[in-house]
Amino acid sequence: MQLDTTRALITGGVSGLGLSVARHLVAHGAKVALFDVNDDKGAAAVAEFGEGKARYFRTDVTDEAGVAANVSAASEFLGGLNVAINCAGILGAGRVLGKEGAMPLKNFAGTVMVNLVGSFNVAKAAAALMQHNAVGEDGERGVIVNTASVAAYEGQIGQAAYSASKGGVVGMTLPMARELSRFGIRVMTVAPGIFWTPMVDGMPPEVQQSLGASIPFPSRLGKPEEFADLVAYILQNRYLNGETIRLDGAVRLAPK
16 A cells, blocks of 8 residues: 555544654655544644644544444545554553552453454444455555554553553454455554653653663664554555564563
8 A cells, every 4th residue: 555545544643653653644645534532632733734634533432333433534534544543542550459459340441441442443443444445456455553562462560451451452463354354454463662652751761761771772762753654664565464563672571
């Protein structure tokens, strides 16, 4: 798929990794629909890109009917939909047995709902439209890119809910890719390591330095632009399908 023909919806698209992906795609001629829950940042992103290139849709990714309606509206704005990129997510940090007792089930379930169920909800709504696209080279009709985390593999203490949710994203990648192959829809996942995001930006400098030093090479935090570069490459390389790519500078998370 060529970037200048990309018509993409991006969840979590008004900040962090999602916004970086949107910037990269728009800079290469794509149109984007930004799904998020921050109206102010949504308006700022649309102003940055231009109303003809981007539109913001307030979206709760766990709301099945709301997502389906917004995916349809996004497709109408974009003039068709051939890419869905899931970047929406929450940390959901908390110990199974904390100082206040056992983790409330609603905390665990809430993290899984946003990170895993939300990703599935958007992916299946997007695929339902993509299956009707005209075929491109190799019969391709669309691409879905999900975001997991290295915590899917080496979850730290306090990340039981987060790691479970991201492990689920990794786990659904291959079966979804296999199923959607008959429609010419590829499914890929990126598992980023420790990246510069708004959350990290608010940490004390010494914590930021410690995080960077823990990464073998290069010994720094990942740049959102590097995540966006990889997503763009996935869109363009049709032989990438059904796989999760770690983007992490060879880091392996310690227990805590």
